[in-house]
Amino acid sequence: MSNTKKVSDDLSVTGQVTLSSWEEILEIAQKNTPARRVRRPGQSPSTAPIPSSLHKLSPDTEPPVLLYRDTNSWCPFCERVWFALEEKEIPFATEFIDLSNKPKWYTDLVPTTLVPAVKIEGKLVYESKDILLALEERFGPTLLPEDPEENAIARQWLEDAETNGFRNIAYKFLRQPPEDANELANLQAAFEAKLDELEQTLGKYPGPYFLSTFSIVDLSYSPHLDRLAANLPVYRGYHLKGNPRYLRINAWFEALNQRPAYHRVKSDEITNNLLLRRRWGVTPIGNLLPPDPVISDEIQFRAEAAERLTDNREVAIGDILKNSGVQALAVNGDTSAVKEAVYLHLRLLADYLINGNGTPLPWGRVGGKDNADPLVAAVGAITLAYVRNRICAPRDMSAGAATAFRAAADQVLASLY
Numbered sequence: 001m002s003n004t005k006k007v008s009d010d011l012s013v014t015g016q017v018t019l020s021s022w023e024e025i026l027e028i029a030q031k032n033t034p035a036r037r038v039r040r041p042g043q044s045p046s047t048a049p050i051p052s053s054l055h056k057l058s059p060d061t062e063p064p065v066l067l068y069r070d071t072n073s074w075c076p077f078c079e080r081v082w083f084a085l086e087e088k089e090i091p092f093a094t095e096f097i098d099l100s101n102k103p104k105w106y107t108d109l110v111p112t113t114l115v116p117a118v119k120i121e122g123k124l125v126y127e128s129k130d131i132l133l134a135l136e137e138r139f140g141p142t143l144l145p146e147d148p149e150e151n152a153i154a155r156q157w158l159e160d161a162e163t164n165g166f167r168n169i170a171y172k173f174l175r176q177p178p179e180d181a182n183e184l185a186n187l188q189a190a191f192e193a194k195l196d197e198l199e200q201t202l203g204k205y206p207g208p209y210f211l212s213t214f215s216i217v218d219l220s221y222s223p224h225l226d227r228l229a230a231n232l233p234v235y236r237g238y239h240l241k242g243n244p245r246y247l248r249i250n251a252w253f254e255a256l257n258q259r260p261a262y263h264r265v266k267s268d269e270i271t272n273n274l275l276l277r278r279r280w281g282v283t284p285i286g287n288l289l290p291p292d293p294v295i296s297d298e299i300q301f302r303a304e305a306a307e308r309l310t311d312n313r314e315v316a317i318g319d320i321l322k323n324s325g326v327q328a329l330a331v332n333g334d335t336s337a338v339k340e341a342v343y344l345h346l347r348l349l350a351d352y353l354i355n356g357n358g359t360p361l362p363w364g365r366v367g368g369k370d371n372a373d374p375l376v377a378a379v380g381a382i383t384l385a386y387v388r389n390r391i392c393a394p395r396d397m398s399a400g401a402a403t404a405f406r407a408a409a410d411q412v413l414a415s416l417y
């Protein structure tokens, strides 16, 4: 233990560079990202994003909308509604519902007991499609075409998005155990036929969206197509993005990518991959997708990730100690050295996010090649592997920041041994 103490004390001077303090990291990070979240001490999730339009409200005024959504930000139906609220810049408050243990007041309130639900100026609306339409009725700017004929088609397509079987067929293909190759081939063919239909629908109006403007039809499909595009390559070896059969779907993804509201609510590909494995127990047929190197290098995302990690480090430490298994390395039940080494590696990660953009890690082995403490390195490896997979977008940070966070964790991990 005394050796560990020495190693961590030495860290900022024995490496080839001086490691920034938490305070310095936070200051630089906050200068480089506008992203801020509210803290929710003792609650889950431990932070929440601030709606982009909240500043429109004068202080002490209740937002007109209260959104009930899941604690983990996994629910695609909640994402639709959240996306609409951000697109329309409606100030809203959020109440998180733990789906594994729904509170009685919620199941008493909402007849289906499902999320999402909203209160619009106190009036309850549930079912994502009905919520989208209710928001349209009450708030501009409109996400439905003005032209009456096109408006009617939009409403029909919104209905179709619920009833045309696309979702069921797509998720069945994604979820099917691989043993029966014939069944899998049938499901793939059925899925492709549905994608062909979407591809044709996307061609009916000029521009990249379903209708001549961005509409609630787009935000009905986007959470599902995103999850499929992220997971099919990993769990089925099937690619939607870059597939020449679906040029319009690809142009549609590109167009969505230009919308700031989309980036506030979307998940990143690795969150999607990890989630599917955890929730459905499906087996990847290859490696999970690597973090996107272009996004990982962007300073705004690196800074957001560093800001989140630094500001929320006490919660992160508690989670790591409790759930990563790292405490098994405690010597004679004394966890202080473990805790210290966890802190150290989180600080290495935060420092790397801020100071190490694109350059090789300067530190080498923690404590120097000849001075490394095996306990410190082992704790570091567990810490970095754990936080890499534990981060969940958009629950903890934006998708871009989560991508930068994971890429940096991979880099720091690779420098340990």
Ligand SMILES: N[C@@H](CCC(=O)N[C@@H](CS)C(=O)NCC(=O)O)C(=O)O
Pocket (backbone or CB within 6 Å): 070, 074, 075, 076, 077, 099, 113, 114, 115, 116, 126, 127, 128, 129
């Ligand atoms: N048709 C509903 C579906 C909502 C839904 O399935 N929500 C899921 C989360 S993704 C849920 O609340 N699950 C909790 C449960 O089944 O008890 C809608 O569009 O709002």
